[in-house]
Amino acid sequence: MGDHLELLFGVVLMAIPVFGISSCSFDRGIALYRFCNLTTVPQVPNSTERLLLSFNYIRTVTSTSFPFLEQLQLLELGTQFTPFTIDKEAFRNLPNLRILDLGKSQIHFLHPDAFQGLPHLFELRLFFCGLSDAVVKDGYFRNLESLTRLDLSKNRIRSLHLHPSFRELNSLKSIDFSFNQISVVCEDELKPLQGKTLSFFSLATNNLYSRVSVDWGKCMNPFRNISLETLDVSDNGWTVDITENFSNAISGSQIFSLVLDHHIMGSGFGFHNIKNPDQNTFAGLARSSLVRLDLSHGFIFSLNFRLFETLKELKLLNLAHNKINKIVEGAFYGLDSLQVLNLSYNLLGELYNSNFNGLPKVRYIDLQNNHIGIIQDQTFKLLENLYTLDLRDNALKTIYFIPSIPNIFLGGNKLVTLPNINLTSDFIQLSENRLENLADLYFLLQVPHLQILILNQNRLSSCSQRHTPAQNLSLEQLFLGENMLQLAWETGFCWDIFKGLSHLQVLFLNSNYLNFLPPGVFSDLIALRELYLGSNRLMVLSPGDLPANLKILDVSRNQLLSPDPSLFASLSAVDITNNNFFCECELSAFINWLNQTNVTLLGSPKDIYCMLPEAVSGVSLYSVSMEGCDEEEALQSLKFSLFVFFTVMLMLFLMTVLIVTKFRGFCFLCYKRAQRLVFKDHRQGLEADTYKYDAYLCFSSKDFEWVQNALLKCLDVQYSDQNRFSLCFEERDFVPGENHIINIQDAIWSSRKIVCLVSRHFLQDGWCLEAFSYAQGRCLSDLNSVLIMVVVGSLSQYQLMKHQPIRGFMQNRQYLRWPEDLQDVDWFLNKLSQQILKKEKEKKRDNSVALQTVTTNS
CATH class of the missing domain: 3.40.50.10140 (Toll/interleukin-1 receptor homology (TIR) domain)
Structure with missing residues (x-):
């Protein structure tokens, strides 16, 4: 637990921002001297906790370069623009230093005792410093009893004959030797690490074992008696034979996670000269208690029979970014503990019932970005513990195969309609498909236990008949943005699509070409808190249009002319930017509300501007003047009197017009009936002629x-x-x-x-x-x-x-x-x-x- 706290402490130290502090200055324990053209270490206060000296021209650091800085915890000396010399006990005046960063500096000379006197140092960064084998052979890290992380990546190290002093580094957890020139590592080279447990050990990108012939009988197991949480040997150009030899060589070593990505195993698509992994490739890892295996970014074309059968304890298998086109029946036999299987970004076109046999505990299968167009109906139904299935960005046209699982990702396919299947899920993602008929939405809203439904970027626009509204008491979030609901609603149907969604809290209806909201369309959404109506064509919003308990409303990028400020009074946040505000006296009440409201206005104030009239087009509503509107208020009493007078005089006329307008169909029928009575129902006859x-x-x-x-x-x-x-x-x-x-x-x-x-x-x-x-x-x-x-x-x-x-x-x-x-x-x-x-x-x-x-x- 203490080791993890030390690592966390180092990350926090580097993560604290220094923005707001001018360069070449000191402020609140931080001495920031980046890009200050320094050639020597500057004098800083004794209270300095972080000293940042990178991007300068400091040539030499000696035991007298630093004043006594008892509180200093972080020293950054990396990226000097000149060759760098570090003398004996150069940091002895920094007794409580925790992190020393010398990365990306060309160290011309490094004294073997350069790091003496740093009993609390737990992270040392020496990446990209041009260091040779001597840095690990000659005891440079003696007496660093608190050292936890050592970064020696991107140097010129060719051999790992570690100095015996590594045995004394009892706190050491992480060593990074990636991007060096280490061609072979054998047992005797890493003996000082035997008996230790390391959280991370990297030999990535070294051409390890791939450029030389290795006598494994003499080399033996380089990780004997070493426990590794993560071993990274990726990007070393390993073929199937190299991988098999290495697996056999390290047999019995405890490795929790093995990273073998960017390999060259597999024939790829259309080639047969390189082998795909087989039953023997990973057999040597049987006693390693391997839990995670990363084989991504390679050329594996076929997953062969019982390929991983010895990995009984494996829980995560990453096969992403290969060329997998074929899964042989029984390929996953033996993976009794596997929980996560990643097959994304491959070349799978069809899935069969037998493909995933042998995975009794799998919970997550990632199949996104393949070319899957056909899946047999029983492919996933026997996976009783499957929790999440990701089939995004494939070529599916139907989903008869979908089992009842909590999380389903089906976005980016070619679904035109949904079959009537029994489905039970908490989360369904169907964005970027081709669904048109709102009947599919009615069907999805009836899925039991559904909490989140995502249907963005479809073509929902058709509603040809009446449907029974859902009574879904679990749905909390519904995403319907970037569809065409206007075309459906203008037919007069599907106005009840949200009926029964009494627990819905978030609703997205942005970019649906809406120019009106059907009356009472949100009436059942008593729990709705967030409503997104942005990028539509709404010109008017009435008080009854919005749910009573709404707190966040987005009506940006619409065509609102003179909104009623009472609409927004109960909200906590609203976005009204980029509308077509008509800046006349009718808008004065809204402008007054805008300048006085406590409601949080989302978006930039500069995007709340007048569209009309042209004289004030583009002027911010915060700047527009409503002077002269008071004179109009003075005439209100006279206007009211005239209104009452003309109302009485025109009441009969208005009622007549209203009746004829509202019931014109009925009036027409009455007129025709009266006409028949007057003319005794004589019909107008057709003149005799020669037409048939x-x-x-x-x-x-x-x-x-x-x-x-x-x-x-x-x-x-x-x-x-x-x-x-x-x-x-x-x-x-x-x-x-x-x-x-x-x-x-x-x-x-x-x-x-x-x-x-x-x-x-x-x-x-x-x-x-x-x-x-x-x-x-x-x-x-x-x-x-x-x-x-x-x-x-x-x-x-x-x-x-x-x-x-x-x-x-x-x-x-x-x-x-x-x-x-x-x-x-x-x-x-x-x-x-x-x-x-x-x-x-x-x-x-x-x-x-x-x-x-x-x-x-x-």
Whole structure:
């Protein structure tokens, strides 16, 4: 425990910031002299605790260079810009020094007694100093009884014949020999370390055993009687044979963690000249009590049969960043204790039921960034202790194989829809997929025990029917940012998506193109504390839109003009930056609130500015003046009197307008009923002529169900005796087997009028566009307008004008638009009936007879 505290103390000393202290000065125990062009050690106060002298030109340090600094704990002398000499007992006046940093200085001369007189030194940094073998052979570290960490990396050490004094370093825990030139390490070289337990020993990046032939019979076990928590022998160019020989040589040595990353084991993709590891490669580690093995960043292509069977105590296996494409059945047999398996960043394409057999205790499997597109349904279901499965950034199109586990990561795949499977999870991540239908969201909200659901960066935009809201009492965080909920909500469906989420605390709805919030959409979110609505198109927020207990609100990057300050009164923090504030008198109350509120305003104040009017565009709301708005308040009493007067005078008129506007559909029905009574229900008859049909309805077959319910049942005589028109349409009246063009021509020339129902499906149907062109041809032939165009759905002018036949019609004619409000449908059908009944005049007078466009606000 004491050793760990010493290490922690060293880290804390280096982590304490020195910002705020000017260079070449002393402040609160810190002497900062970096980049001060010093050639000698400066005189500093006796109370100095940290002395930072790196990046200077100090050439020599002797026993008299430092004054007596009893409280000094950290000395930084690294990175001198000139060759460096350290003389005998150079640091003897620093009796309580804990950390000595000489790294990245070219030490020209280092006296063997340079570090004498430092009984409390626990960390010595000598990396990148150009030191040779002598530093470990000649007893430079004698009497450093507290030394815990020794960094000798990036030097020129070729041999590790340690001086016997290493045996006396009872506190030594960490030694770093990485990035040297050590080609061989044998048993006799590390004898002074026998009997010790080291937390870290690194021989990485030395070309160890890879450039020379080793007689292991003579070299024997370099780590005999040495216990190592972590042994790092990575990046030494080890093949399968070298790894096998080394494993056999160190057999019996206690090694808790072995780091073998950046190796060259494995054939890689498309090669066969280098072996993949086999059953014998790690057999020598059977008695080492190995718990962690890192084999990442290599070229392993195939995990062969019983590859790790001797590693009975292994708990973590890292195989990331290899070229693994094949897992042989039984590859993991013997790993009875394994808990973490990392197979990320490999070349796996398919997973089979037998791939993970032999892993009874595995809890975490990382398979992200492979090419997995197919997984058999039983692949993970027998892993009873599996807690987390990470399948991000693969090519999955379905998830039938997913077991009920607490944490599931499936982001960055190709999921278009979710199957109806039994699923129980605490955390589900599905961001960056291709989910469109909100039915999948309703399904996920019903997953038992779900606490966090992440669906960012999908395509949620469709809601074609009503769903049963979830009663999820466990969900706490829901991420729906960067979707297209506006398209779903503007259909009038799925406004109840958040019903029953009474424990939800955090909700992200940013970047969803929202220009309105459905009434009561957040009414059930009684526990919601954080709501993120940034980067939408909201222009207005009403007091009833937000949950009562909300504390943090983000409405940045919207289009708010004059927000009501009472909306934010109960919040603790709000982000209102980058909105379209309209800086007129209506905003004065908000500006006054802005300057007086105790609510924390997130974001930069410079991003709260006026957008309109142009005179103050870009001016901060903190700087804009509302002078003159008081005069308007003085007129309020007069305005109120006038308001009362005109209110009384116009009450009847306003009520009439309100009734007609609100209940225009009902009023229209009453009008038609009265008309039939007055005229004794005489229907307007059709003039006798040579036409077989009153009208030909041209529409996409994908719209048939809607056309049948909306038009045919209300107009066609074969659907009801109450209807007046004999209509022609493809599904019923076209001659089976006849050429489709001939059917279209017959329908057009046999009908008094042609009604084209232009929808999204119509624009994608070549036959429909062809029929539209033929109808225009008849218009030219008859010199009258027999074509009636009805636009169905939210098609823009641009989408319509992209098609040549429709563009030509729209440039000379007006068209009808199907109403979005249901109460306008009867009025519209009456209008359409009049157009069908209307007797067309000749072309020369056609310009005076135009169809009146029916908008959604009619």
